[in-house]
Amino acid sequence: MTAGPAGADLVVVGAGVVGAACAYFASLAGLRVIVVERGAIASGTSSAGEGNLLVSDKEAGPELDLALYSQRTWREDLAEHAGRWEFEAKGGLVVAATEGSLASLRDLNVQQRAAGVEVHDVGHAELPDYEPHVSRDLRGAAYYPQDAQVQPMLAVAHLLRLARDMGARVSTRTEVSGLLRSGDRVTGVRTTTGDIRAGAVLNAAGTWAGEVADLAGVPVPVRPRRGFVLVTEPMPPRTIRHKVYAAEYVGDVASSDAALQTSPVVEGTDSGTILIGASRERVGFDRTVSVPAISTLAAKAVALFPMLRQVRLMRTYHGFRPYCPDHLPVIGPDPRAPGLWHACGHEGAGIGLAAGTGKLIAQGLAGKRPDLDLAPFAPDRFSDPHQGAEEVSP
Template sequence: AAQELRDYEPHLAPGLAGAAFYPQDAQVQPMLVVAHLLRLARAHGAEVRTRTGVTGFLRDGSRVTGVRTTAGDLPAGAVLNATGTWAGDVAALAGVHVPVLPRRGFVLVTQPMPPRTIRHKVYAAEYVGDVASSDAALQTSPVVEGTGSGTILIGASRERVGFDRTFSPRAAGALAAKAIALFPMLRDVRAMRTYLGFRPYCPDHLPVIGPDPRAPGLWHACGHEGAGIGLSAGTGRLVAQALTGRTPDLDLKPFAPDRFPAPDRSSGTGFPGAGSAATEEGRR
C-alpha cells in the first residue's frame, strides 16, 4: 500500500500508488558465479580452453561430431551451443538458423552513498513491458539498486543496435531522468561511470534449449536475454537430463531450436550469419 512504501524505501518519490514486494528475491555476482562453476567443472574432469575460437563443426553426413577450433579439432558425442549473444553466429556455422540477436543495455554507477540508502532492487512497472517488447528502438525504464560498496546502479535500457559499443548520451540521460523521478534524492548524486552489455535476445522472448533436429548432435542453451544468470542452473539441469536420456523436469518443446521460420535471404534481410564483425570475440 502507498502508506507502507517509505517503510521499505524512505527515499521514494511521494505520491506513488503502491508496490509489490518479493521477499524471496535474490541476486548473485555473475563473475563469482562463473568462477565457481569453472571450479566445479574442473573438479569433475572438464577441460576449460580459453581464447580458443570455434571456426566450424566436424560432420558425419548431417550429424555434428565435434568442433573445429583455432587450436585444432575437438571430436565430441554432443556439442552444446551456449555462446550467449553470439549463439546465432555459432549456429550459422552448422547451417542452422537460431535468431539470437544482441540487445544493448547501459547501467549508470553513482558515487558511494551511505549504507542502505537504497534498500531493495526497485523497478517501475513499465520495466516488465520493456522486457517483453520486440521494438528495436531505445526503451528505458527505471531499475535502481544499492550495492555493498555503497554505489547505486541505475538501469535499464534496451535497444537493438548490433554490437555497437558506442556510449549513448541519450540512453544515459533517459536512465538518469527516470531514476530521479523514482528517487528524487538522486538529483544531487554524481554518476561516476557507465558500463554496457549485450543481452541475447530472441524474437519470441523464450530461450532456445535442447537438441537441434536439423543438425543431430548439436544442442543449444541460449537466448535467455537478461535472465540468463538466473536461469542458468535450471537450464543446465534440463540439458543434462535430456542429454543423458532422462525425462526433463520441464517440457522442452516450447524452447525448440527449430521453432523459428527460416530467414528471407532473397531480400537481403534476416539473420546475420557467421561473418558478422563480433563473431570471433563471441566464440571464445
C-alpha cells in the first residue's frame, strides 16, 4: 500500500494500549489516523500485564501528575465505554510488614496527599475489614480508593474499534522499516507493505520504541524489563477484594537495578482467578521462564495471604515493560526530527497512563496547549546515544 501526500494526518507506530489511546483521541480530535503494528494488536506489553491503573505506587512528581490526569481521563472522558474493558474501581491496599516500612509508607502518603492523591491510613486492627484473609503479622496499611483495574487487551481492542468507527485505519503484520523524510522533517513511514505519507508519525512502539527512534537518528533509550505474573485456580468471588501489595513495591518500581527484584502484588479477578506479581529484571528480550522469579513470587504471596498455600497455581505468563533509565515516559514532539512524536517508555504503568497520554498527544497534534506540561517527558532530554544501555546481555 502506498498512500499519497494526504494519506493521513498521523501514523501511529504500535497497537498496544498507548498507541490505541493515542489513535482514539487523535481520531476524536478530527485527525485522519493510520495505526501500523508489526504483530497483532496488543501482542506486546499490553498482553502481559495485569491492567493496573495506579496512583498508589508513585511518588510526588511528574509521573504522579500524569497518573492523576490519566485517572480522570479513564473515569470521565472514557466513562461511557468503561464496561467494554471491565473498568473496576477496586481500590488499592498497600501493606507494611514492619514498623520501619510503615513509617516510610506514612511519609510517602503525606507527599501524595499534597499532590492530590486520596489515601487513608489503615491500622493493624482494621486490616481484616479490608482484606479478611490477609496476614495478621502486618503492622498496618494505606488504602487508595483511586486505584483501579481494566482488562488491558479489551482496552486495546475497543479503543481501536472506537477509533475505526471515527475513520481510523489499523494495519497489523506491518513492520516499519524506515521513515520518510523531506529534508530534516519526518513525513511518513516505510513499511513492509508500502509507504505511508503523513503529517506526523507517532512512536508508540513499546519496548521497540528505541529501534523506531533509531530510524530517525535520535536516541530514545527504551529497554525491555522482564516481569512474570502467576495465575491461580478460580476462587470464590471477593476472596481478595482489592489490589494488595507490599510497601516495598514502590521502591522496586523506582529502582534501576538490573538484577531480579520481587515484591508481592496480589489481586482477584471477576472470573475468580487470583493474579500474583510482580517481578522486574533487565535481561534483554530473553523469554526463558525463570523458576527463581516464579518461586519467589509464590512464596511472598503466601506470606501476604497464608490461605494461598492451599491454592493451586494454574499458569504463569511474562512479558517486557518498556523501561526508561530515569523512570519517566517519553511524550511529545521530538525537535531533533520535526514531524516525529513519541509516546513510549511508560514501563509497568502504561495501562494506567495510556488514556492521559493519548489525550495529551492529541491536544498537541491539534495545535492546542496540552493540559499538562510535557517538559519533564521531553524526548530530547536524552543526549547520549548510549544512555540507558543494557548492563545485561540479551
